[in-house]
Amino acid sequence: MKRIRLLKILCVVFCTVGAVLIGAGIFMQYRASQNGYAGSVISETAEFETPRELVVITTSMPVTAEYGDTDRVIVSYTGSLPLIFTEDKGMLRITQNDTFTMTLFSPKTAESGIHITLPHKVYERISLSSSSGSVTSDCLMADTLEFSTKSGDMRLLGIDERASVRTESGNVYAEFSSFSSDMTVYAGAGDVTLLMPDELSLYLEFFTESGTFTSERFDETYYHEYGDAAVIYNGAKHKLRVNTSSGDLYIY
Amino acid sequence: MRYRSFFRVWYFFGCVGLVMLFIVTACYVFTALGLLALGVVAFPSVMLGRLGILTVTSDIQSGALLLISAGVLLLGAGMSFGAIPVCRSAYGVLSRFVKRAAVRRERAYNEEDTTS
Numbered sequence: 143m144k145r146i147r148l149l150k151i152l153c154v155v156f157c158t159v160g161a162v163l164i165g166a167g168i169f170m171q172y173r174a175s176q177n178g179y180a181g182s183v184i185s186e187t188a189e190f191e192t193p194r195e196l197v198v199i200t201t202s203m204p205v206t207a208e209y210g211d212t213d214r215v216i217v218s219y220t221g222s223l224p225l226i227f228t229e230d231k232g233m234l235r236i237t238q239n240d241t242f243t244m245t246l247f248s249p250k251t252a253e254s255g256i257h258i259t260l261p262h263k264v265y266e267r268i269s270l271s272s273s274s275g276s277v278t279s280d281c282l283m284a285d286t287l288e289f290s291t292k293s294g295d296m297r298l299l300g301i302d303e304r305a306s307v308r309t310e311s312g313n314v315y316a317e318f319s320s321f322s323s324d325m326t327v328y329a330g331a332g333d334v335t336l337l338m339p340d341e342l343s344l345y346l347e348f349f350t351e352s353g354t355f356t357s358e359r360f361d362e363t364y365y366h367e368y369g370d371a372a373v374i375y376n377g378a379k380h381k382l383r384v385n386t387s388s389g390d391l392y393i394y
Numbered sequence: 395m396r397y398r399s400f401f402r403v404w405y406f407f408g409c410v411g412l413v414m415l416f417i418v419t420a421c422y423v424f425t426a427l428g429l430l431a432l433g434v435v436a437f438p439s440v441m442l443g444r445l446g447i448l449t450v451t452s453d454i455q456s457g458a459l460l461l462i463s464a465g466v467l468l469l470g471a472g473m474s475f476g477a478i479p480v481c482r483s484a485y486g487v488l489s490r491f492v493k494r495a496a497v498r499r500e501r502a503y504n505e506e507d508t509t510s
Contacts, residue, residue, distance in 0.1 A: 146482065149475045156472025163465030171458035181453035222451035243449040244439045246459065 187218040194232035208280035210259035357393040426473030433467025
């Protein structure tokens with residue numbers, strides 16, 4: 143009985159002190175917002191000379207890159223920490239260092255992301271990679287195009303067979319503008335959806351442990367083993383390999 | 395017959411009340427545990443942020459964030475301390491109701507038998 147009474151006393155004391163502290167904190171925040179405090183989330187826009195190579199590496203921020211009517215590279219982002227920009231020998235490198243970072247009570251960070259607007263030209267190399275953020279590219283042209291994520295999804299529009307696409311568990315959605323050579327897509331546990339050109343001739347090899355293959359375009363599907371599929375379509379000049387562990391493949 | 399009908403109505407509303415009591419108690423316990431968990435994560439993080447070891451991003455000013463996280467921790471701890479008396483009281487009401495319902499039912503049936 144004494145213990146229950148002690149618990150009741152502790153409950154009342156702790157709750158009262160806690161409520162007072164929360165009230166004081168809310169009042170302090172109200173005063174700070176009256177004085178113009180707008181939170182510690184950063185929203186910035188930076189401009190750079192057009193590089194030959196663009197490399198973007200983020201841990202959690204989604205990356206979107208596209209062409210725009212500009213003669214300079216415009217990078218606008220919202221995030222918890224400033225991005226690190228490095229310009230060296232024609233290469234623009236954008237990295238996110240958010241080690242030992244924590245976000246508390248901040249709905250604004252849900253909007254975090256990098257948006258890159260590039261001048262129209264064929265670059266030597268464009269590499270976009272993110273750990274948990276998504277990667278979106280719209281009709282980018284480069285001699286070497288690299289896209290990679292660990293768990294982030296990819297949305298790649300207007301790519302061709304020169305692109306390197308690799309993810310561990312993110313979903314891949316890719317629209318091909320052309321396909322004239324061999325290519326391999328690694329997707330791990332993520333599903334792969336590919337929109338191929340209509341006049342395509344393709345030899346497809348799909349290696350998977352437990353994924354499934356779905357397509358309305360192919361008349362015949364040859365299954366090597368459980369889960370694996372090989373498809374020859376329309377003469378088959380070029381080979382597309384898709385490797386997944388449990389991810390499904392859809393081709394339209 | 396009249397006595398048995400009264401018992402049934404009384405029993406129905408008693409059951410509804412007990413379900414409400416159970417839901418309120420469960421809400422209390424989960425709120426207490428949730429606040430405690432939030433405080434346990436938030437307060438040390440804010441302290442580490444103040445010490446410069448961790449970068450803490452928030453829409454709330456750092457001083458206010460420290461007060462609020464400390465408040466949440468204390469409130470969660472306080473409510474968790476109160477969870478045992480609350481559950482005990484709820485259990486007391488529940489067991490008393492069940493016992494009283496059994497007695498009344500018995501009495502209602504006896505009354506009915508005597509009348510017939």
